[in-house]
Amino acid sequence: MFSPDEFALLIEDLSLLPSISPTTRRLINRMDEPDVALSEIASLIEEDPGLASRVLKVANSPFYPYSGKVGSVREALIRLGLSSARAIILATSLFDRIRSEPGVFGLWTHSLSVAITTRRLAGLIRFPMVDEAGVAGLLHDIGKIPYYMFAPDLIRELDRDFDPAFPDHVREKDLFGLSHVEVGARLVTAWRFPLLIRQPIRWHHDPLSSPREERQMVLIVSLSDQIAQGFGLEHRELLTEGEGFLRIAGELGLSEPSLLHLMKELLRDRDMILQRAGDLL
Ligand SMILES: [Fe+2]
Numbered sequence: 001m002f003s004p005d006e007f008a009l010l011i012e013d014l015s016l017l018p019s020i021s022p023t024t025r026r027l028i029n030r031m032d033e034p035d036v037a038l039s040e041i042a043s044l045i046e047e048d049p050g051l052a053s054r055v056l057k058v059a060n061s062p063f064y065p066y067s068g069k070v071g072s073v074r075e076a077l078i079r080l081g082l083s084s085a086r087a088i089i090l091a092t093s094l095f096d097r098i099r100s101e102p103g104v105f106g107l108w109t110h111s112l113s114v115a116i117t118t119r120r121l122a123g124l125i126r127f128p129m130v131d132e133a134g135v136a137g138l139l140h141d142i143g144k145i146p147y148y149m150f151a152p153d154l155i156r157e158l159d160r161d162f163d164p165a166f167p168d169h170v171r172e173k174d175l176f177g178l179s180h181v182e183v184g185a186r187l188v189t190a191w192r193f194p195l196l197i198r199q200p201i202r203w204h205h206d207p208l209s210s211p212r213e214e215r216q217m218v219l220i221v222s223l224s225d226q227i228a229q230g231f232g233l234e235h236r237e238l239l240t241e242g243e244g245f246l247r248i249a250g251e252l253g254l255s256e257p258s259l260l261h262l263m264k265e266l267l268r269d270r271d272m273i274l275q276r277a278g279d280l281l
């Protein structure tokens with residue numbers, strides 16, 4: 001067991017990204033600077049064949065279902081946008097470090113499914129920032145990563161003894177002093193993500209209590225999280241009871257036919273998403 005202060009120190013350390021390669025770390029920092037050019041980032045990525053192939057795979061993945069194939073890192077970056085590409089490189093580098101831990105692959109598949117669902121949901125309700133919605137979906141459970149890094153035995157126990165009466169984020173607080181929404185919010189703040197991304201990470205398990213700032217994004221991510229879990233694309237968190245689900249859908253102005261359409265699409269693509277998740281990590 002950890003105290004909140006002990007775990008906060010570990011997170012502070014992790015926010016400096018000590019576990020990923022110096023080249024990737026430099027790239028992630030550079031991608032966030034205002035004067036950066038896409039061609040410079042493309043050249044940096046091309047220096048690392050593993051990274052280049054990952055960026056290409058993501059650009060040609062179910063994230064972008066109705067787009068043609070891209071063949072170069074430059075084209076991939078144009079499709080993804082630099083800020084989405086930065087989030088994808090960051091997330092995959094962190095997941096990659098702990099991929100052999102039991103439970104991590106499930107968390108990755110879940111994160112990817114939620115990212116795909118948030119993009120589709122955002123498109124459906126004409127939310128203008130579809131790419132950012134995808135990033136928020138991809139990173140929404142990023143706060144769980146430090147548990148696998150720093151306390152694999154404890155998180156294994158928590159995964160094994162899942163009890164719907166005590167959702168993960170409540171039990172995490174007992175074990176680690178900080179729940180994954182708190183850990184995630186600290187990490188994305190340290191990584192200089194905007195409020196639009198920070199809010200859904202902080203509030204996705206309590207969306208109806210979220211403040212007004214970026215509330216729509218919070219609702220989109222929370223609803224997508226629940227839809228993905230409903231289709232078995234899960235990481236065994238707790239679903240909001242039906243009433244909460246319908247209130248969120250109502251507040252987003254999502255009609256019943258649109259909701260059904262989204263669910264049908266996800267059901268249709270479920271196996272493909274599960275299959276492709278392995279390729280992308
Ligand atoms: Fe979560």
Ligand SMILES: [Fe+2]
Nearest residue numbers: 140141225237
């Ligand atoms: Fe989740």
